[in-house]
Amino acid sequence: MEDKLVLFHLFGFVPVSVISLIDILMVAFVLERLFTLIKGTRAAQMLVGLLILVTVAMAAPWLKMNALAWLLEQMRSILLILLVILFQPELRRMLVGLGQNPVFRWFYKSEPSRVIDEVVNGAAQLSGVGYGALIVLTRQAPLDAVVESGVPL
Structure with a gap:
């Protein structure tokens, strides 16, 4: 089966x-x-710093820097958690972008009447306690750029 899918051999031997x-x-x-x-x-700057750290971690054993090599080896066990913490905003933005992709829209088709009912109920609850609200409803155009450039009150 695999042989039938081979298009060509790179360098004469890599299928x-x-x-x-x-x-x-x-x-x-x-x-x-x-x-x-x-x-x-800032994530780009952090990525450069991370690449420098990885380069030092790879060079330390080769240069016989045993203490530094040991320290960086111990840090390797928490690297995944560190990456998630450092790049959390970028990961979140990437996942939101993936969710807004039209290919995946069929996963969460919303019912307009349900959305309207939720907005009306929320406005009624806010009115009941004497609060006002600025409510923005979007369809296809995300407001990420507006929200990120806004000033919190």
Whole structure:
């Protein structure tokens, strides 16, 4: 089965199949989206710092810096948690963007009447306790840019 999907052999001996091409294109797309997402943000600076730290961690044993190598080896166990904490805003923005993709809209088709009922109930509750509200309803255009540039009151 695998032999039938091979398109050609790279360098004469590395088989390249349709699946491997799709795999490479998907990884390239994810990396491109990730770099586009963090370009010009603090996350880009943190990523550079993280790459420097990884480079030092790889060079420390080679340069016989045993204490530094041990310390960086101990930090490796918490690296995943550290990455999630450091890049939390970017990960969140990426997941929101993925959820707003039209391909995935069929997962959460909302009922307009249910949304209207919830807004009316919320306004009634706010009115009951004497609070006002600025309510913004969006359809296809997200308000992320407006919200991020706004000033909290």
